[in-house]
Amino acid sequence: MDSDTVMSRADELAQFSSTPGALTRTYLSNEHKLAHKTLANWMKEAGLTVWQDSAGNQWGRKVSATPSKPTLIIGSHSDTVVNAGKYDGNLGILLGISALQRLQEVELPFHVDVVAFADEEGTRFDTTLIGSSATAGRFNADWLSITDKQGISMAEAMQSFGLDAERAGLDARQPQDVMAYLEVHIEQGPVLEANNKAVGVVTGIAGAKRYQFRVKGIAGHAGTVPLDMRADAMCGMAHMAVAIEDYAKQNQLVATVGKCELPSGSVNVIPGEVLFTLDIRSQDQEKLEASCEELFVLLNKIAKKRGLRFESHLFYEAEAVPCSESLQELWGTSVELTTKQAPMFLPSGAGHDALAMAHLTDVGMLFVRCEKGISHNPREAVIHEDVAVALDCLTKMITLMAEPNHAII
């Protein structure tokens, strides 16, 4: 069974780690190089022509005898977070290789590339999507001077990986040469499991904004200042966090207060200052913008009512990316033909390489159910049967794209 191969390769790939007994594989590390070497061997076994690009992405190509169309790219990432699971990113690459192995004897009217993007997580240099950004023509040369925790710059790390930092991103793909980008990824959430589905078609990747908030009140003696004469920054922050949750529920968004700090907190002092963060996401960019504005009015009202000062600073944002409608439809057909069930469509709350690739071409994603939605965790798990379904769906998707009546371009 080809899905057996995918499962055992996921185990084998997880051995390339900087932490014994756990999986941590960061961009341009030695274990990363070894993992790519292994991936390249598997690509060659599938009959693919292999190469490494300027950013360290590992590619394999099923060459078409009569390429009348641009290239279809299938991929995901080979880097991991610290103490990661085995399937985040890696599963998508392995499925791509196995699907092309199955199609080894099938003539397709276009080239198909499978790619292991070298950085998606941003674990080493705190900058995400380096690999796919380089492919999509959005490599930023300023990144080369970013240093890791050991003080090694990205340029130096590239050198020791065998790359020429000066050429990083210069071999970006051109939009006219690319047909579409497909990515299969574990869901990293609990929705497919709750709906009893092995796979689901992704409708789009949510846009996100991240804010740092500061609430300023008046510090005071915990024993002497009556409650109605206080400007307690912590109570204000708590009120705001609950208001954010209520607002998100009412407006079908996800919003999370994930960090909260009392810089000079003490057991007998009324909190004078609190810092906290907000991560807010929606698949609908306009709705995200409008909601943030509405939410700020609400938070300022709470601050005013409590005699507090409220400051905000936006420190990260990513625009929502819809998946191509024709690719969603085709994934739907492929899922229906494979599972004999109506396909489920769902949004992605997490970012993926498809975010960067959307700047280059149309993107289409398929999610695979993972146990309890757990990810970025060694307990990350998928079941064999679901991997078999995902492999069938991806193989079917590629052949559907080759049919003239389903032609994407």
Ligand SMILES: [Zn+2]
């Ligand atoms: Zn991932």
